[in-house]
Amino acid sequence: MNAPLRRVAISVLVLFTLLIVNVNVIQVVRSEELRSDGRNTRVLAEEYDRERGSIVVAGTEIANSVPTDDRLTYLRQYANGPVWAPVTGYYSLVYGNVQMERAANEVLSGTDDRLFVRRLADLFTGRDPSGGDVVLTMDPAVQETAMAGLEGVTGAVVALDPATGAVLGMASTPTYDPNQLSSHEPAAIRAYSDQLDSLEIDPRLNRAIDARYSPGSIFKVVVSAAALSSGEYTSDTVIPAPRELVLPGTSTPLENFGGSACDPSGEQSLLDALTVSCNTAFAQLGIDLGEDRVREMAEAFGITGEGFDIPLTVEGSTLGDIENDAQLGVSSIGQQDVQLTPLQAAMIASAVANDGTLMSPYLVDQVRAPDLSVIDQTDPDELGEPFSADVAGQLTEMMTSVVENGSGRRARIPGVTVAGKTGTAENAGPDHNWFIGFAPADDPQIAVAVFVANGGGTGGDVSAPIARDVMQAYLDGQGG
Template sequence: MNAPLRRVAISVLVLFTLLIINVNYIQVVRSEELRDDAGNTRVLAEEYDRERGSIVVAGTEVALSVPTEDRLTYLRQYPQGPTYAPVTGYYSLVYDNAMIERASNEILAGTDPRLFARRLADLFTGRDPSGGDVVLTLDPAVQEAAMAGLEGVTGAVVALEPSTGAVLGMASTPTYDPGLLSSHDPAAIRAYWEELNAAERDPRLNRAVSDRFSPGSIFKVIVSAAALSTGEYTPDTVVPAPDTLTLPGTTTELENFGGSSCSSSGEQSLIDALTVSCNTAFAQLGIDLGEDRVREMAEAFGMDGEEREIPLTVVGSSIGDPENDAELGVSSIGQQDVQMTPLQAAMIAAAVGNDGTLMAPYLVDQLRAPDLSVLDETDAEVLGEPVSAEVADQLTEMMESVVAEGSGRAARIPGVTVAGKTGTAENAGPDHNWFIGFAPADDPQIAVAVFVANGGGTGGDVSAPIAREVMQAFLDGQGE
C-alpha cells in the first residue's frame, strides 16, 4: 500500500474509532442525562402513548389523562387548574413538568420500579400500559379558602395537621392554568408560556416552598421559646420594654411599630410583650439570651438552612449570621438576615400546637398502582422536640393572648379559642404581612401560616383574616 492510501486508511480508521466512542458515550455515559433533559420531547411523546396516572385530592382527580383522537394518545387535564396549580404543577409537551408532576413523575408515568411486575404483565397480556396515582393530603375546603383569601395579592398559605405534619392546604398566588401548558398545540403552549414570563410576579412559582422572606414578628415566637426553655422566664416575667432601644455598639435607635409605646412604665410581662408585639422588648431579650440560644431554638424548629423534600423541594430557612449584638437584636424581631418560607412558618405554629413536637411535613398520602392497590403510604415522622410540653403550653397561652387581646384579633373565630402571632416585615417595598396560628388552641386540629408579599398593612389586618377563613373552613368540615 502506498503512502497516500495508507494515510487515508488510517484517517478513516481514526474517524470510525471516534464515531464508535461517541456513540457509546452518548448511549451509555450520557443516556440518563439526555433522557432527563427537559428539552428531550421524544421521551414525553412516548409517555403520551400511555395513560398517565392521576393526582387525587379527597377522591377527586385534580390532574388526569383523557384519550384523544390525535397523534398523542392522551391529553393531560386539570379540572380545577388554578386552585391546585401551585401543588400539581404542569405536564407539558414543550416545557417538561413541575411540582408534583415532576416530583412523582416515575409513579405517574408508570416507570417506577414498584410497577415493574405490572409492566411485565402488560407486555405479556397486551394490556395498554398506564401509570399509578398520587393521592395528596390536601383538604379541598382548606385549599379553596386559602386561594380565595389570596385572590388579588401575591402570597402563600400553608396549613398543616399538627399531630402528623400532613399538608392540608398549600396555596400560592398569583396562579395560572396548567391545562394551557399541557395541550397538544406547541404554538399555544409557547404563547401562554411567554404570557407567564411577562407577568410582574411569576405565577408558576410555589411561594409556599420555593422562596424565603423576612418573617418579622412571627419570629418572636422562637425567641419566646428560647427564653421560656431556659427555665429563667415564664409568661409573667417582667422584661424591659422601652419606647426606643439603642442597639449595642451603635447610635441606631430601634423603635416599636409606628413609633408606639409598649408600656408607660418601660417594662412589661413577657406575655404582654408578645401580645402587643413589642420590638424593643424582644430585641433586648434576644441580646440577653445570646446568639447560641436563639440559633439553637430556631434550628430546633427547622430553621437549619437545609432543603427538605415533601416531596416538593422546600428551600431552607435560617436566621443568617448576625455579626454582633446589634444585628442579633434586629434578628430577634425577625429582620436583619432572618429568612423563612411560609411552610417553615406553619411548622413553627404546628409544633407549638403539638405539645412541642415537630412533625415532618408531607404532601403525599399514598402512591397507588393502576389497579388502585396501595404501593406506599406516608407514615407520620417526628423531626424533633424543640420545646417541652410545658413550654408549648406557655407559648400557647401567650399566643392565645395575641388573638384575644392583641394584634391578632382579626383571627378570632366565634366559639373557638385561636392561638396566633402576627408579623409585619420591612423590606425594599411595602411591608410583608404574616400570621401564624392554630385552632382550637386546647386541641389543635389545624395550624396555618399566611404570607402576603408587600401587603403594605400589618399582619393583623391583612393576613390574620385570611388565616381565620382557612381555619374556619377546616373546622366547619370536621363538624359535617
C-alpha cells in the same frame, strides 16, 4: 503507509474512539439523568402514548389523562386548574413538567420500580400500559378557601395537620391555568407562556415553597421558645421593653411599631411582650440570650438554610449571618437576614401546636397502582423536638393572648380558641404581612401560615382574616 496517511488514520481512530465513549456516556452513564430531565420532550412524547396516572385529592382527580383523536394518544387535564396549579404544576409537551407532575413523574408515567409487576403483566397480556395514581393529603375546602382569600394579592398560605405533618393546603397567588400549558398545540402553549412571561409577577412560582421572605414578628415565637427553653424565663418573667433601644455598638435606635411604648413602665412580662409584639423587648431578649441559643432554636425548627423535599422541593429557610449584637437584635425581631418560606412558618406554628414535636411535612398520602391497589402509604415521621411540652404550653398561652388581646384579634373564630402571631416585615417595598397560628388552641387540628407580599398593612389586618377563614373551613369540615 506514508506518514500523512498514518496521521489521518490515527486521527480517525481517535475520533471514532471518542464517539463510542460519548455514546456510551450518554446511553449508559447519563441515561437516567437525561430521561428524567423535564425538558426531554422525546420522553414526554413517548409517555403521551400511555395513560398517565391521576393526581387525586379527597377522591377527586384534580389531574388526569383522557383519550384523544390526535397524534398524541392522551391529553392531560386539570380540574379547577388555577386552584391546584401551585401543587400539580403542569405536564407540557413544550416545557416539560414541574411541581407534583415532576416529583411523582415515575409513578404517574408508570416507570416506577414499584409498578414493575404491573408492567410485566402488561407485556404478557397485551394490555395498554398505564401509570399509577398519587393521592395527596390536601383538603379541598382548605385549598379553595386559601386561594379565595389570596385573590388579588401576591402571597401564599400553607396549612398543616400538626399531629402528622400532612399538608392540608398549599396556596400561591397569582396563579395560572395549567391546562393551557398542557395542550397538544405547541404554538398555543408558547403563546400562553409568553403571556405569563410578560407579567410583572410570575404566577408559575409556588411562593409557599419556592421563595423565602423576611418574617418580621412571627420570628418572635422562635425567640420566645429559646428563652423559655433556657430555664431562665417563664411567660411571666418581666423583661425590659423600652420605647426605643439603641443597638449595641451603634447610634441606631430601634423603635416599636409606630414609635409606640409597649408599656409606660419600660418593662413587661414575656407574655405581654408577645401579645403586643414589642420590638425593643424581643431585640434585647435576643441579645441577652446570645446568638448560639437563638440559632440553636431556629435550627431545631428546621431553619438551617438547607432545602428538603415533601416530595416537592422546598427552598431552605435561613437565619443568615450575624456579625454582632446589633445584628442579633434586629434578627430577633425577624429582620436583618432572616428569611423563611411560608411552609417553614407553618412548621413553627405546628411544632407549638403539637406539644413541642415537629413532624416532617408531606404531601403524598398514598401511591396506587392502576388497579387502585395501594403500593405505598406515607407514615408520619418526627423531624425533631425543638422544645418540651411545658414550653409548648406556655407558648400556646402566649399566642392565645395575641389573638384574644393583641394584634391577632381578626383571627378569632366564634366558639373556638385560636393561638397565633402576627408579623409585619420591612422590605424594599410596602411591608410584608404574616400570620401563623393554630386551632383549636386546646386541641389543635390545623396549623397555618399566611403570607401576603407587600400588603402594606399589618399582619393582623391583612393576613389574620385569611388564616381565620382557612382554619374555620377545615374545622367546619371536621365537624368542629
